[in-house]
Amino acid sequence: MATVVRKIGLSLGADICWPICYEEILKRLDLGVPSGTDTLRFETERVTIEPFDLRQPCQYDLVIDRLTHWYHTSREWIKKSVVMDGLYVFNNPWAVQAMEKHTSYCAMMRLGFPIPDTWMVPPKEYEPKPDLDVTLSRYAQLFDLGKIGADVGYPMFMKPYDGGGWAGVSRIDDEEALRSAYDKSGRHLMHLQRAVDPHDLFVRCIGLGPQVHFVNYDPARALHDRYTMDLDFLGEGERSLLRDMTLTINSFFGWDFNSCEALRQGGTWHPIDFANACPDSQVTSLHYHFPWLVKANLRWSLFCAATRRPMRVNQDWQPFFDVAETDLPFREKLRQYAAIAEKRFDTAKFEKFCDKHLAGLDEAAWEFFGTDLARDAVRQKVSALFPAHEVEEFTGMFWARIQGWREDNSPRAAAAAVRRKP
Ligand SMILES: Nc1ncnc2c1ncn2[C@@H]1O[C@H](COP(=O)(O)OP(=O)(O)O)[C@@H](O)[C@H]1O
Numbered sequence: 001m002a003t004v005v006r007k008i009g010l011s012l013g014a015d016i017c018w019p020i021c022y023e024e025i026l027k028r029l030d031l032g033v034p035s036g037t038d039t040l041r042f043e044t045e046r047v048t049i050e051p052f053d054l055r056q057p058c059q060y061d062l063v064i065d066r067l068t069h070w071y072h073t074s075r076e077w078i079k080k081s082v083v084m085d086g087l088y089v090f091n092n093p094w095a096v097q098a099m100e101k102h103t104s105y106c107a108m109m110r111l112g113f114p115i116p117d118t119w120m121v122p123p124k125e126y127e128p129k130p131d132l133d134v135t136l137s138r139y140a141q142l143f144d145l146g147k148i149g150a151d152v153g154y155p156m157f158m159k160p161y162d163g164g165g166w167a168g169v170s171r172i173d174d175e176e177a178l179r180s181a182y183d184k185s186g187r188h189l190m191h192l193q194r195a196v197d198p199h200d201l202f203v204r205c206i207g208l209g210p211q212v213h214f215v216n217y218d219p220a221r222a223l224h225d226r227y228t229m230d231l232d233f234l235g236e237g238e239r240s241l242l243r244d245m246t247l248t249i250n251s252f253f254g255w256d257f258n259s260c261e262a263l264r265q266g267g268t269w270h271p272i273d274f275a276n277a278c279p280d281s282q283v284t285s286l287h288y289h290f291p292w293l294v295k296a297n298l299r300w301s302l303f304c305a306a307t308r309r310p311m312r313v314n315q316d317w318q319p320f321f322d323v324a325e326t327d328l329p330f331r332e333k334l335r336q337y338a339a340i341a342e343k344r345f346d347t348a349k350f351e352k353f354c355d356k357h358l359a360g361l362d363e364a365a366w367e368f369f370g371t372d373l374a375r376d377a378v379r380q381k382v383s384a385l386f387p388a389h390e391v392e393e394f395t396g397m398f399w400a401r402i403q404g405w406r407e408d409n410s411p412r413a414a415a416a417a418v419r420r421k422p
């Protein structure tokens with residue numbers, strides 16, 4: 001019986017809190033997963049940035065990456081490692097690079113999702129290029145922005161076609177505001193999107209492999225309060241619908257880790273932003289929900305590394321389009337898209353793996369999130385973001401929320417819930 005090490009690389013930028021928790025809980029789990037005649041053990045390492053020979057082998061079985069969307073050297077090293085060394089990475093770098101918000105809207109419109117009406121308008125200004133003037137003078141049609149505004153309808157949102165982090169997003173209530181926002185949009189290529197207004201619920205669906213977690217999100221609140229701690233805001237049918245939507249999106253694009261923002265109006269869920277392939281993972285935003293994320297990340301990465309799950313490099317869209325072309329009602333189509341997604345994410349095999357090999361994770365995480373080390377991880381993140389005089393106050397606040405999570409999820413409470421089940 002040989003011991004085989006599976007190595008998990010963490011490719012990080014500004015992340016502080018979740019990697020500390022991830023590494024420490026993994027250490028405490030002290031896993032030895034039987035595989036044939038071998039025993040699998042797991043190590044983590046922080047991936048460093050350095051020059052690389054394209055032919056140099058990759059030492060990792062799996063990389064959890066947080067840089068691809070903006071840091072090119074890491075992205076290109078990951079691409080080389082997937083192509084040449086069979087690396088598995090969260091998230092597929094080609095899907096992150098090519099599938100911006102715009103492509104995600106188009107694809108989900110084709111699948112019949114109720115995406116609000118959305119237009120693209122050519123940019124207001126251009127970077128000078130040799131062929132620019134001749135191209136525009138020959139082919140660019142003059143257009144009436146007011147007419148497009150009337151077609152989309154007010155209120156609307158103007159936002160970059162590939163945006164993220166609320167950069168360049170503005171709410172527009174009338175034609176005058178539209179003209180002024182467009183004049184200020186510079187070189188950004190913009191969408192105009194009909195607002196889902198009013199809406200009575202805004203949910204962030206965080207997907208990690210086949211695991212989906214729902215947060216009632218309130219964008220009007222201060223940053224540290226936007227992820228509310230509400231628990232019972234969705235009915236069973238809505239949870240199942242939003243799970244199906246999230247997994248469809250994530251498997252369609254090949255994203256292991258992504259979040260889908262959806263707004264509810266008149267009982268219909270409208271996804272508005274779901275190309276978020278580096279979702280917020282910081283305790284300073286997630287607080288109460290942070291332990292869920294760390295555990296979900298551990299589960300999915302350990303499953304992928306242990307089973308040597310092959311990376312799905314090319315998206316195969318036809319099976320989704322075949323369903324889209326049927327005459328079925330949307331909910332039934334969505335069920336069929338989700339069935340493809342669950343298969344691609346190996347949900348059944350994943351759940352079996354967790355039951356068999358990660359049965360101790362809940363308790364290990366529950367204990368860890370009561371330790372000084374966990375509190376220090378929170379404090380380190382708070383220190384990086386808040387002014388010095390607020391560090392103690394906010395560390396205390398986020399820590400209290402995590403302790404609230406521990407109260408709601410204590411092993412004793414879980415055992416009592418099982419006993420209560422008929
Ligand atoms: N169609 C819409 N209807 C209502 N609110 C919207 C809409 N589009 C954007 N918003 C608001 O603007 C915010 C930022 O827009 P979003 O599309 O999420 O861009 P980003 O990728 O920058 O997060 C959203 O969280 C939401 O509050």
Ligand SMILES: [Mg+2]
Binds near residue numbers: 165166261273
């Ligand atoms: Mg958003």
